Amino acid sequence: xxxxxxxxxxxxxxxxxxxxxxxxxxxxxxxxxxxxxxxxxxxxxxxxxxxxxxxxxxxxxxxxxxxxxxxxxxxxxxxxxxxxxxxxxxxxxxxxxxxxxxxxxxxxxxxxxxxxxxxxxxxxxxxxxxxxxxxxxxxxxxxxxxxxxxxxxxxxxxxxxxxxxxxxxxxxxxxxxxxxxxxxxxxxxxxxxxxxxxxxxxxxxxxxxxxxxxxx
Numbered sequence: 001x002x003x004x005x006x007x008x009x010x011x012x013x014x015x016x017x018x019x020x021x022x023x024x025x026x027x028x029x030x031x032x033x034x035x036x037x038x039x040x041x042x043x044x045x046x047x048x049x050x051x052x053x054x055x056x057x058x059x060x061x062x063x064x065x066x067x068x069x070x071x072x073x074x075x076x077x078x079x080x081x082x083x084x085x086x087x088x089x090x091x092x093x094x095x096x097x098x099x100x101x102x103x104x105x106x107x108x109x110x111x112x113x114x115x116x117x118x119x120x121x122x123x124x125x126x127x128x129x130x131x132x133x134x135x136x137x138x139x140x141x142x143x144x145x146x147x148x149x150x151x152x153x154x155x156x157x158x159x160x161x162x163x164x165x166x167x168x169x170x171x172x173x174x175x176x177x178x179x180x181x182x183x184x185x186x187x188x189x190x191x192x193x194x195x196x197x198x199x200x201x202x203x204x205x206x207x208x209x210x211x212x213x214x215x216x
Contacts, residue, residue: 024062027052028076031069036115040070070119071137077116078143084109085150087157095161096207102154103180104199110184111195117184151177163207179206 030052034043045066049056063069084105091098110117151173158164164172183189183202 020062023054023058027054027059027062027069028073031073032077032113032115032119035070035073036118040066040119045069068137071140073116074119075137075140075143077113078140078147080113081106081109082143082146082150085147085154095158095163096203099154099158099163099207100196100199100203103202104196106180107183107189107195107199107202110180111189117181121181121185148173176206 027048031043031048034047034051038047043066045059046056048066048069049059052059059069063072085102087098087102091101152169154176155164155169155172159166159169179202183198189198
């Protein structure tokens with residue numbers, strides 16, 4: 001058994017890395033809110049620094065420009081949303097309850113990251129399309145494409161399970177994403193006390209439609 005203590009230099013470096021990560025996360029959290037409130041074009045690095053309560057130089061220690069902040073924000077948040085859409089070990093095996101669980105995760109994530117969702121909607125990124133107003137860095141663009149691919153994978157899974165009709169997959173993926181976005185944008189979303197109930201409603205509307213169920 002090695003009982004030697006970590007070398008002081010390594011401990012210091014680890015703490016320095018942890019502090020740097022905390023500052024970076026704080027800057028991205030601030031940027032998410034400011035971008036949503038002011039719009040990307042009107043936001044300045046100074047605004048982000050002020051909201052994060054750090055010096056402007058601290059922001060530049062982590063990011064080269066405002067576009068770099070935007071790219072990093074979209075990259076990280078989209079990666080987290082992709083994880084929400086993917087299957088997780090405790091998801092039910094059947095498609096329908098697993099779909100409800102994944103919609104609930106997306107809604108819960110959206111509830112905690114409204115600024116990011118506003119960015120997706122404002123810049124046309126929710127459909128996996130290139131942002132017409134700004135040029136994302138390649139890493140962020142690839143992440144957005146993976147978000148679109150996650151919706152497509154969900155469609156493929158539903159069709160393989162027999163829960164979804166064999167309709168055109170890109171259109172179904174756009175429909176799924178549009179249904180979730182509509183809920184996020186609705187006034188009821190903020191007032192809804194139960195995200196599981198809302199996710200179940202979304203799943204019913206997406207999978208069954210809104211028609212009255214008739215006995216056969």
